[in-house]
Each structure stands twice: as structure tokens, then as C-alpha cells.
Amino acid sequence: MDILDDLKYRGLINQVSDEEALREALKKPMTFYxxxxxxxxxxxAGNLLVIVIMMRLQKAGHHPIAVVGGGTGMIGDPSGRSTERQLNTKEIVASYAESLKNQLDRFLHFDNGKATFVNNAEWLDSLSTIEFLRDVGKHFTLNYMLSKDSVQTRLEAGISFTEFSYMLLQSFDYLNLYEKKGCRMQVGGSDQWGNITAGLELIRKRGHEDQAFAMTFPLITKSDGTKFGKSMGGAIWLDPERTTPYVWYQFWFNASDDDVVNFLKYFTFLSKDEIEALAKDVAAHPEERKAQKALAREMTILVHGEEALKQAEHISQALFSGNVAELSGAEIRQGFKDVPTFKAQTKDSVKLLDLLVDAGVDSSKRQAREDIANGAIYINGERRTDLNDVLTEKDRIDDAYIIVRRGKKKYTLIQF
Structure with missing residues (x-):
């Protein structure tokens, strides 16, 4: 199937400006952004959808341009928001832009000529107010701008002229890339439709004959209506320092049966036949979670690589089986990043009873004695029932960690 049919099968096309003409245009290599x-x-994780779509188009022979908004990021896009963005300094925006460039390079590979990276500060920083109003603003009526959803949804609460003008700046981006780099399509989430089609309007009004296109993709939500890309701890980041590969793996592995097949279509490069086979497994043997394992595996390799996948799977298996003593210090730091941590003030041996109270595992020595006697306390996966037990250096993993478990699921990490 061609790229448009593949995107349709995967449920990834929300709006297209001229599908018939676009299908014909995509028969030849096209530059898009x-x-x-x-x-x-x-x-x-929410950004990953459009990155994967850019990769799909790239694999189909088309040339992606990733534009990081070093200029527009100083303004703030009102799309999908009910309040004004907090404006960052130029230095902060520049540092963020460089970080995003490094992340995007992992997926699109700017150094091999098959993808291009640009920062729109290159042309927006030098754009004068008069030039902007004459060459861009002159082509848009207030009525046209007020009709856009990104503006309509903000009218009651109020929208500043700063954010109101964002649409024009994004239109100028498209025009600039069209003229300078032969870019003929802009892609983005469905909330960007108004901004993208404004770019088409500007290109048309500037008298260009080669047709330009707009394509948007649905904003992903979970089957229960909650926002995709969030967990109890907040956003799921691509940066392994902000979201560890283990947490990333678990995020995808915990996809519900109602969501997992769609996520396989949206985010993975598995074929239609492979996805349909996994869909049958979900229907026939949901307890085996084969589709979730495949999803977690594919997404972890894509974002973090094979070695990170091995670590994530090892951590998952150790926690499931209770054999946490098998973990390395690095794996413990990943798997227990969000677990309550107690930093011991001594390198000496410590009584188990005292440690349980000091670390907040138990509220009192009386409760600690009951838990030990009842077999509810585990040290590095091993049950401890001796009230006089003393923990020594031999109990520490990598000479730095002891993992305490109370009952089935309450973990506390002791760090020496």
C-alpha cells in the first residue's frame, strides 16, 4: 500500500487539504515539515506520534524538515490551551531548542542528507515589525483569523495580541520554507489545522503556482478518555534522565487491551499482518499480554535502544519475581527512581528493627516487630523473620543499596 493508505490503515490521518492532489504529488519525493x-x-510521548509519522514519510522516500521554534517559542502557540503561556527568556528557549535538535536527530538523522533541521529564529529574529505587517499581516483579515478554532476557544477567556499573532508567524515559516527549501507540505496535530491552512493561504496569496498541502493527525486519547502521554508521575519524557527507560517500558506495557492495538498501529513499524496477529492474541488470550510486550519492546528500542530494552526487561522480571537481588546498582536507580528512599547516615551495621522505623517503613518499633514476626518484611527479596536481625555490608547491593519490601508491594530503597 502507498504511504497515504498506510497512514489511513493506522488511523493517522485527521485532515488533508486536497487528498487526491496530495496522493499524486507523493508519487515523487516531496519535502515536508x-x-x-x-x-x-x-x-x-505525545510528540512521538508526529515524529514517527515523519519517519514513515521519510522511509517512503520523502524529505523531512524539523523546525524548532526558537522564534515562535518566544511567543507561544495558543492552540489547545485555555490560558496564556508563560514566556521564557531567549537564553532558555535557545537551550531548549538545542536539546530538541539532539533528540530529533536520533530519529531523523540530520547528518546523512535525508533530513534537515532548522531553527525559525534564523529568519524570525531579523524580521522587522514593518516587514511583518506589510508582507504577512496584510494578507489576513481579522474575520479570517477570528474564525480559527485556536482563537475561537480563547475569545471568552481572552487572548493577547502576542498569541493572536502566532498564526501569522507560523504562516511565514511555511512560506519561507516553501520559497527557500521547496517545502510543499506541513504536518502536525489536529489542533494545528488552523495554523497550517493559514500558511497555505499565505502561499496562495503570494502568487505561488505549485500547490502546497496540509495534513494533520488525530490527537491521541486513551479509551478511558484520559490524556495520552501522562502517568501518575506526570508527563512521559523521551529524555532518559526525566523518564527512565524502565518507566518508559512500563508505560507502554501497561496499555489497556482497549488501547494496545491502536497504539501498535500509531507508533510502531510493525506490518499490518503482524499487528492483526497481535490483535487476535488480545482477543483470545488477553492474560498473556503479547501485544503489550511487543508494544513496549518496539517503543523502548525506538527511543532508547537495544541495551536499554534489556535492562528494562530485566528490571521488570526481577520485580515481578521478587528476585531484586539480581539487579545492579544502575538498574536499581532506574526501577526504584520513584520509590521512597531513605539515605542511611552510617556505613556500619544496623539493626533491622531500627532501620524499619528510621526509614519510615513502619511507624513504630511495635509495628515493626509485628511485621517481622508475621513474615511481612523482605530484604532484597528475602523474607526476614528474626527480630534480632542485623543488616551488614553483605546485604548491600553494589555496596550502596538495600531494598526493603513490606507486604506485597510497598517498597523502600535504603541508600548508603
């Missing part, structure tokens, strides 16, 4: 505003020093 997507923008990323640097509002943080890392992209997150």
Missing part, C-alpha cells in the same frame, strides 16, 4: 516549539528541554 513539522514544527516543534521548545517549551521544555525534552520532547514527550
Amino acid at each position: 513539522c514544527g516543534f516549539d521548545p517549551t521544555a528541554n525534552s520532547l514527550h
